[in-house]
Amino acid sequence: AQSVSxxxxxxxxxxxxxxxxxxxxxxxxxxxxxxYVQYPGQHLQLLLxxxxxxxxxxxxxxxxxxxxxxxxxxxxxxxxxxxxxTAEYFCAVDFGGAGKSTFGDxxxxxxxx
Amino acid sequence: xxxxxxSPSNKVTEKGKDVELRCDPISGxxxxxxxxxxxxxxLEFLIYFQGNSAPDKSGLPSxxxxxxxxxxxxxxxxxxxxxxxxxxxxxCASSYRTGGTYGYTFGSxxxxxxx
Numbered sequence: 719a720q721s722v723s724x725x726x727x728x729x730x731x732x733x734x735x736x737x738x739x740x741x742x743x744x745x746x747x748x749x750x751x752x753x754y755v756q757y758p759g760q761h762l763q764l765l766l767x768x769x770x771x772x773x774x775x776x777x778x779x780x781x782x783x784x785x786x787x788x789x790x791x792x793x794x795x796x797x798x799x800x801x802x803x804t805a806e807y808f809c810a811v812d813f814g815g816a817g818k819s820t821f822g823d824x825x826x827x828x829x830x831x
Numbered sequence: 832x833x834x835x836x837x838s839p840s841n842k843v844t845e846k847g848k849d850v851e852l853r854c855d856p857i858s859g860x861x862x863x864x865x866x867x868x869x870x871x872x873x874l875e876f877l878i879y880f881q882g883n884s885a886p887d888k889s890g891l892p893s894x895x896x897x898x899x900x901x902x903x904x905x906x907x908x909x910x911x912x913x914x915x916x917x918x919x920x921x922x923c924a925s926s927y928r929t930g931g932t933y934g935y936t937f938g939s940x941x942x943x944x945x946x
Binding site: 722741752754761762763764767769808810812815816817818819820821822823824 | 862864866872873874875879881887922924929930931932933934935936937938939940
């Protein structure tokens with residue numbers, strides 16, 4: 719069955735630490751990939767997306783993600799986190815151009831000042 | 832409008848009552864989605880409207896759930912005979928063409944509590 723897995727449920731970092739959040743999916747065909755972020759008290763918003771071309775995608779606020787097809791992964795990275803990055807992060811996948819996304823369970827990131 | 836608007840923002844209802852949740856998408860967005868998010872869990876797909884095509888209802892959990900989209904714009908999600916397990920945040924999203932390619936713009940959600 720098609721599924722999306724986010725390995726870490728809760729990550730705690732200090733400011734300036736590097737971040738990598740894992741996302742893996744189960745599907746052998748074409749995918750479109752997304753990361754969404756939900757800051758405290760705010761609604762979900764799109765952070766970055768991949769659907770073709772360069773597998774290294776840059777998004778807002780210094781985030782980037784790399785699509786590694788052989789590993790069925792789309793990990794989110796940021797070289798130096800800030801307190802304001804405290805939020806919940808969701809990976810989402812559109813399997814085979816279905817037009818709708820399947821979401822992972824989310825990772826809560828807490829950045830300590 | 833400037834964003835996706837959902838109403839009400841909070842709804843408390845008694846078990847067995849019917850509820851209607853409303854979503855007003857971004858003007859010009861042809862695709863509209865409903866998801867729900869239960870406490871501590873990810874987003875569960877419910878239904879997807881794309882233009883004039885028949886909706887994708889594959890995520891609706893039971894026949895108590897239904898949704899319609901009038902005039903290609905406003906959508907209403909109806910839950911009949913509500914149960915406690917229906918308590919969740921119901922999220923609406925819209926997208927230019929398809930969210931699977933362009934990504935979603937989400938509303939702020941309706942928090943439904945069934946008592």
